[in-house]
Amino acid sequence: MTDLPSGVERRPFxxxxxxxxxxxxxxxxxxxxxxxxxxDAGRSKLGAMFEYGMDTGLVGDETVLYLGAASGTTVSHVADFAGPTYAVEFAARPVRDLLGVAEARDNLFPLLKDARKPETYAHIVEADLDCIVQDVATRGQATVANRNRQFLRDDGRLLAVIKARSEDVTADPDDVFEDVLTELREAYEILETTRLDRFHDDHLGVVARPK
Known part of the structure; x- marks a missing residue:
């Protein structure tokens, strides 16, 4: 089992x-x-990646760009153990919840922005980040990751969850995953992939680093 980052522990509940x-x-x-x-790994794809023992490269206190933050379930856990955490979400209703989550976390910065348009928040998000966490429910998930690669330092990490049904609800998930990985390889080296089906059907966890 891969070591967990500092600030993430297994405790009895x-x-x-x-x-x-x-x-x-x-x-x-x-x-x-x-x-x-x-x-709860059943409500968090990054949590599921940890449960599967994926080598995320996280050690704690990283600077993070989180794409697809929604109302803050997973990004709140990230902010608990990371450094500055920029949380991008394009829907106004969940961002209202996210603002409440950020009140208790001085290092969490909610952004009502579209992850497909990083130019709209490039003036806010610092360059040379340690990590991008991506969990977006949209077509073109590889395109989103590739466009946001500009924020990562050269030895940073992309931790992405590919949702097959968001790309094509009718296609075989394995075919969808391969197509997305092919496009990701334009900007990233793929280090590890794992199906997350024990927690999330038709989802693929991906660890990658910039080329």
């Missing part, structure tokens, strides 16, 4: 060991008396 981070609760998850809250 409801009689079993679960991923956890230290911070304020966000989505009704259990929290122990020491302030550690359970990280």
């Amino acid at each position: 409801d009689g079993r060991e679960r991923l956890s981070t230290h911070g304020e609760t966000v989505y009704g998850e259990p929290r122990d008396e020491d302030g550690w809250r359970a990280w």
